Amino acid sequence: MNHTQPPSLCARCETLPTKIEGKGRLYLWFPSGHSLTKVLHYLRKAELDYELKEEGQCLAIQLEEVQTETCVNTLAGILTHNELKNTQALFMTHANAPQLRDCARTTTLARLTHLNQSGWLLDLLAADRVTCQFQPIVSTQDTSVIFAQEALFRGIAPNGSFIPPGQIFSLATEAGILVQLDLIARRTAIRETMRHQIKEHIFINFSPTSIYDPTSCLRSTMQAIDEAGISHEQIVFEVVESNQPQDTEHLKDILNVYREAGFRMALDDFGEGGSNLNLLHQLRPDFIKLDMSLIRNVQADPYKAFVTEKILEIASHLNIQTIAEGIESLEELHWVRQRGATFVQGYLISHPTTFPLITPPQITTSSLEVG
Template sequence: MSDATARLCGRCQDLPPKLEGGGRLFLWCPLGHSFGKLVASLREAGREFQVRPEAQCVVALVAEGDLGRLAESLPGALTEEEVRGTRALFVAGEGEPGLADYPRVGSLRQLATLAQAGWLVDMMKEQRLTSHFQPIVHAQDTRRIFAHEALLRGRERDGALVSPGRMMQTARDADLLFQLDLAARTTAIREAVRHRLNTHLFINFTPTAIYDPAYCLRSTVAAISEAGIPPQAVVFEVIESDQAADPKHLKGIINYYRQAGFRVALDDLGAGYSSLNLIHQLRPDIVKLDMELVRDVHLDPYKAAIVGKMLEIARQLGIQTVAEGIETPEELRWVRTHGVDFVQGYLIARPQGAPAEATPYFTG
């Protein structure tokens, strides 16, 4: 991605500095009871601090290199709800917070997690992210590959892989989801180009990691254009759709992608109570059936009835379907018989560093 493209994404591109250096940690408590527990904890630990009772604020003095240790220790004195409700701000030196500091105020939980998230910040700074690719194949002939889904992976400095679940959970808790989601998208594009991918490419995105699609997504669209990937070959896949706070915001993101010429897939259909409503709100081009519904669908009449109805609805609406998590020949036969368009799962192929050229595991 060029420097000009990178500059398009301020909030998503900037990584926080490591928690180091001396200064003062300002803590605003949600309740007087929380305030008292925090003061007692600091006193018991022999910490130097100031009390500002009129604002229910405690100001802890932080020595050089000690902020991370302090941020990790403080949550132990409070309940989890108090930790999430307590606001925290670190100010270097001896100054008071100014207007420019207020956007940096977050929860004590975020600060404590960020103190332990240096590994993730370093991983993004050093561009130690990569993508593994899992094929999505035609249900009626699994030797024909329709697309590859790009799945985020991290790498330790020694080359060991880091799971996406660990990265995403840390990013959520440390308020790094914007940065990680952008890095995952651009990594998928970079790796697809490096491997000369010649199928459709599914790229995941998290709606809650996008403020304004017209601003936040420009770098992603520009990266695809610079890479020379045809827009019609790219499918943006909505993940965590049931956690999107505002359906109108999600629809705005979808519309932005569509106007740029991309297709849109809705992931995990059937996993969340709101996912069926999202079909008529978002009008996706593709829906992916939740793997928990697909698991043993041939043995469970309840699952069979639900999945069968979903496939029927999709056919009536002209929406293509993908059955995720196919692990047995029986599951494959069932979804194939009931008209699914594409399948994905360990029976076909596991995610791997290089995109598969042919289906090696099952061609029946």
């Protein structure tokens, strides 16, 4: 009798790379002979052992434990940015020559260099020194009514302070570990939601570029949600980088996997940078979050007001719920309230907090209406 096996968890997503340290061999494949010449000059001067392989196409550098970090950092200094991006690299701690199975661990020298500089981040993730803060998304018409909490990823420094997420995600992208970090961030949001017994909707951010096979890459996220006992209808997955050029077909595949499982979808930072209206009919999100660059002082800028008002009108006609991000003043709240934004989020309501806010203030704009 045949049984359909569920897709396995994604090994790449589940495994953090190890730091580049200890004794081993660094294999390099250069884009040009000029790059190789510069590196050979350095190796001879530093009196490091090396061997040219594959008729000079591959350079194998033998490194003792104390030499590894210095060598990688020096290579980053003598090669150009493009050379680093186009040089393939593989670090191996055993003496055997690279085999076919090792190909999956080959990366660019640029990423290997950033990985070498991200030891603190790998230690932080390996030790699970991560958490979430929460920021409420509330009804525009009655700001005391919480619709959802957005889970915002935070690293925890050794002294207990929070590490800004921008610093973490920027380094992870450069070091090629965004896939692992994004999964850890999603799991952390689920864990903290369960810990605080949050009953409202939860907005969980994810980066489409961190997911290369939707079925296997997202399986562990859904497994964590089910093990936490959280209803799928409670979760809204928020596409970050929606203002960046997208592989739309890939993103649609991801959203289809989530939708088929009963989750809802939101586009973040809509109206900022390169985001465009094509995403609305291509992806058909349940929510769009109007970027704070549109909302900031919208009442005083006729150009910004015209664009924002049209986005709100289009979303209303398409039955897409809207969230005005970055509300910081009564004037901004009054403006989006008058023009039908469904929800608002921002410092006027609440800063992100470690313990989810239970009762936000009811903010009226009656004095502005009189004016």
